[in-house]
Amino acid sequence: MYQLNFNGFQLYDPRLEELTIRDPSVHLAVDEAGSLSFTIDRDHPFAGQLTRLKGRLELLADGLPIFRGRILSDVQNFDLSRTVEAEGQLACLNDSIVPPFDFPADYEDDPEYEAADNVVSFFLSKLLEAHNAQVTEEQQIKLGQVTVSDPNNYITRSATDYATTWATITDKLSGSALGAHLLVRYEEDGTYLDYLADYPLSNVQGITFAENLLELTDEIDATEVFTAILPVGAEGLTIAALPDGELTEDLVKEGSVIYSRAGVDKYGRIVSVQTWDDVTEAANLRTKAMELLAQSGVLPLRTISVTAVDLHCTDSTIAALRVGRYTQVTSAPHGLDVRYALTTLEPDL
Numbered sequence: 001m002y003q004l005n006f007n008g009f010q011l012y013d014p015r016l017e018e019l020t021i022r023d024p025s026v027h028l029a030v031d032e033a034g035s036l037s038f039t040i041d042r043d044h045p046f047a048g049q050l051t052r053l054k055g056r057l058e059l060l061a062d063g064l065p066i067f068r069g070r071i072l073s074d075v076q077n078f079d080l081s082r083t084v085e086a087e088g089q090l091a092c093l094n095d096s097i098v099p100p101f102d103f104p105a106d107y108e109d110d111p112e113y114e115a116a117d118n119v120v121s122f123f124l125s126k127l128l129e130a131h132n133a134q135v136t137e138e139q140q141i142k143l144g145q146v147t148v149s150d151p152n153n154y155i156t157r158s159a160t161d162y163a164t165t166w167a168t169i170t171d172k173l174s175g176s177a178l179g180a181h182l183l184v185r186y187e188e189d190g191t192y193l194d195y196l197a198d199y200p201l202s203n204v205q206g207i208t209f210a211e212n213l214l215e216l217t218d219e220i221d222a223t224e225v226f227t228a229i230l231p232v233g234a235e236g237l238t239i240a241a242l243p244d245g246e247l248t249e250d251l252v253k254e255g256s257v258i259y260s261r262a263g264v265d266k267y268g269r270i271v272s273v274q275t276w277d278d279v280t281e282a283a284n285l286r287t288k289a290m291e292l293l294a295q296s297g298v299l300p301l302r303t304i305s306v307t308a309v310d311l312h313c314t315d316s317t318i319a320a321l322r323v324g325r326y327t328q329v330t331s332a333p334h335g336l337d338v339r340y341a342l343t344t345l346e347p348d349l
Helices: 089-094 111-115 119-134 165-174 261-267 282-297
Strands: 002-006 009-012 022-029 035-040 057-061 064-076 082-088 101-103 142-146 157-159 181-187 190-196 213-221 228-232 251-254 257-260 271-275 301-308 325-331 336-342
Touching (some): 089 190, 119 142, 119 190, 257 282, 271 282
Parallel strands (some): 228 271
Antiparallel strands (some): 002 057, 181 190
């Protein structure tokens, strides 16, 4: 059962006729703030309580929050109803500013930095601390689980211009060579930002043909495929000075480039420049390039989009589907029996 609240007022409860909203839509996703929209009639008892930006919307599923956010726009329609658009609380990271910085130089005298078991977690914690100091309590984001790390427990990050906290996090962490996933988590004591090397949980419920699968599209996109890497490190460092030759049964170094024999045979030679600004040794740069090419470079992006019945709606003992978890997709007619991360979820309220 879904319920929608705003600052202690209940806007929607399916058990109460007077607490009704129309055309609700919610978008939940990894690496995004998410969004929510709905139309509220003028005779709704709490229609006049809604405010833009200030105040918190909270969508509950069986009593647990799956979305928190704030109203961005409130449009009055011809029939005097109002269409409300909201963004997830993670978007509050756009409200604070990160000044120019040099990491770790700015923290070399900080005992917390010296004692940090994970400098990635330390860096993210400092960004969130600075954000929380600039905003009100309802805009604050707490540090959650951080499972991303650097093998040497050392990263360098810097900026010469002012930027929002969200832009800094996505550019210097998830959008850097570290990669990984940003996932928002709503708890009773606040909203948390997890930074995960991999998704730790799986949905118990799967998507299965002839059970709960209604529609399916299977898209393979090869536009981002590369079969060779020209790695670049700090201050323009390359691997040109290292010896050429076979690195593995598949990977070969040739000049400044590492290529995959199997990838070239299958797709041709497609070179991608990959930058690791924090790598200062050519041997480490070569290792980074080998790992990236072996793991994901020669794989086309495959996206499966499904429309399915969440069986939790028919049986409360079946756990509901949740975004940011691995999910089994099985369909014999489509030749699918795969486990994919559920990265976008749009439940029908």
